[in-house]
Amino acid sequence: MSDRPRFYLTTPIYYVNDEPHIGHTYTTVVADAVARYRRAVGYDVRFLTGTDEHGQKIERAARAQGIRPIELADRVVHRYHELWRALSISHDDFIRTTDPRHRLAVEKLIRRMKSAGDVYLGAYEGMYCSGCEAFYPESQIRDGRCPDQGHPVERVAEESYFFRLSRYQEPLLEHYRRNPAFVRPASRFNEVRAFVESGLRDLSISRTSLDWGIPYPDAPGHVVYVWVDALTNYVSALGYGEDPEGAPFRYWPAQVHLVGKDILRFHAVYWPAFLLSAGLPLPECVYGHGWWLKDEAKMSKSLGNVVRPGPLLRDFGPDALRYFLLREMTFGLDGTYSDEQFLDRYNGDLANDLGNLLSRVVTLIEGGLSGAIPAQPDAPEARELEPAAADAHAAWRAAFDAYDFSGALAAAWRLVGETNRFLVRHAPWALASDPSRAETHRAVLWGASEALLQAAAMASPAMPRAAEEIASRLGSPLPRDLSAFRWGLLTTGGRVAKRAPLFPRIDKAAYFKESRAVDDSKPIQPAAPEPKPAPPEGVALLTIDEFMKVDLRVARVVSCERVEGAEKLLKLRVDLGTEERQIVAGIAKAYAPEALVGKRIVVVANLKPAKLRGVESQGMLLAADLGGRPIVATFEEDVPPGTRVR
């Protein structure tokens, strides 16, 4: 029916082990802005988001709370629905990996990969981190914990189905060559290409070690591995599983998968390989955006610096949060979040520039024209802002097409600035008392209103509610079709409505005083019960005898130097009282060699020696792992080297 071009875009599906934070919010807001923009310029848009609900982590968390996994998932999914509603997210569909339609699609995809000869039964043995849902090479495991998050890992040896990813190395590289915009931004594309060029190993796609997942077709005991399960959501939501074999399904391929840079590889390598195997077209683009950093550090639960959208939403409303996310970060790069930046944007752009412009225009029309929007006056002032608006519109479109949201909003705000200057230039408040200049007076007010409505329209993908409200106060409908620039969007005869400030200015000092008081008493905490942190998941309880096998000793650092050619390694000579040992530790990023000399530390004295970067390590030192940053355990009091620690 529709001959409009289609535009299918997706967010990742979010794992239900955590409450939504600003990272989830960011991706979803970006996607929503793109969706709204595309609709406004004439596309037939399909916008998908959803949740990833399977896996060991959910299974265990649910068990710890004494509920079924699906109940846990339902609870968190509810939180997502609430948040997306509060943020005016306009997704067309919400896929859950526990949906029956998804299961059908996964089964179908696997069957197609199997008939392509890309699946075989093998055995997998490795160190598995249920926290990350990933295997890690044994060399990367230390203290029985995974390198990324420090979750406990466990040895898993099991029968497993494998996908012949290795077979797709060349086809993928060929596809990359032919589609230079397949992965964006370009710098990320280079990394993906380098990864594929370095060689691809077959991928284990089933597990026998967990129950909470989609049963692997025709293989009792096997459950589909998380990435096949999760990635398939992009087609299962379109009815891939339900359609007859080989039938085309609407909206595929996607125009863009929006993903965080941390999961770019799965979308730019594994997913296209699955699709190639199954004979499906590949998405046009995978866009890996940056992260929001707080205080220069990546947000993570273990660092406790996660920014939750709740308080911002409560204090400033959804549109202010959306505006900030889109305006402040250059899409694709990392951005830094701080409350101060948020307030500066809010006060400067929203309260002073846009909100205040609305207030003054409405008041001027109410006072000067009895509140009625006239027909476009003939005086030249009515067209004075037209070129600026046309320029802004062109820049806005170009920026949005290029995923430059900050640039698109900047273009709209240039028009806001022009309009404020226009008002000062013509001073309609002074014209009002001069009957001989009535036509000019009307033209100035009309022109300012028209320009403001144009700016609101351009802001609408980012701030749908505020844009509606601005239009409403100007007595006009918000224009829906923004595909071409047109001067004269105002409805003649509309009546302005004076209401409370759209974005009330916030007193920064007062705000910080208040929010600090709140923050101190109430550290950021998830509302729903989290899986209890202790006892440590995945680590079996030890008997005291077993623990005593570990020979922990106090050691004094005699000397310390960097290991040649290694970024993270320090080589320490330590005095164990009875002997000296050489220990290699991965702490060079956190400690200067000199800083450790003389310190009393704790070492595992009876660890099997190992070679790191060719240097022998005769033991290991103990350190806390704070979000990947090691903090070496030391003593405050003077303890002789060699003293047993227990």
Next chain:
RNA sequence: GCCAGCGUAGCUCAGCGGCUAGAGCGAGGGUCUCAUAAUCCCUAGGUCGGUGGUUCGAUUCCACCCGCUGGCACCA
């Protein structure tokens, strides 16, 4: 260590061979009074990371160095 990218005004960044290197925010001064003590105007003089080179001319191209970020290696 390898591979990318970056390093420009207090902050965030734009510019990417050539007029006196720009914007927003912040800061200082001024103005108006329609407006949310908002708007608007003026001001900041920054070795464009460093050193060489190519060129009539380099912030813009090349080499090297320093620093930072990311990917890989690596982190018992």
